[in-house]
Amino acid sequence: MFFLKDLPSRTTLEAYRERFTAMDVDKVDEALHMLRKASLLMRELEEYFASRGLSQLRYLILVVLDREFERDGLLASEVAERLDVSRPVMTRTLQALVEEGLLTLQTHDQDLRAKQVRLTRKGRAKLHQALPGYYRLIHDFMDRDTK
Structure with a gap:
């Protein structure tokens, strides 16, 4: 489960790219947002299943x-x-x-x-x-x- 609530800003990701040149900022940003959304959905589903x-x-x-x-x-x-x-x-x-x-x-x-x-x-x-x-x-x- 993905628990990072405060995702890094675009500026932070770009600063990382300067140190880690193989990093694709767009793909990392998209993946982090996707993981966050999936985490929220999984929590809701877990609560739903538990209630049943x-x-x-x-x-x-x-x-x-x-x-x-x-x-x-x-x-x-x-x-x-x-x-x-x-x-x-x-x-x-x-x-x-x-x-x-x-x-x-x-x-x-x-x-x-x-x-x-x-x-x-x-x-x-x-x-x-x-x-x-x-x-x-x-x-x-x-x-x-x-x-």
């Missing part, structure tokens, strides 16, 4: 599973591959979602070491209850941000 008993990771796991219209779940390894999370964190989070009744984990038919992860009705309902507000939050953030 979710976290960003829990939400992402649910949405990754929900968008697989032609398959009945994914292997746990496939879920992990689609998210930027360590295996131990993924394993703990999947287990917590199972304990809450939002997912099921079953041994894969052909590979007894692999686990098949599926959304339950409760998990899909929880996700679908969160999605309208999630989309509204992003819309409002982007609308506020562009004015």
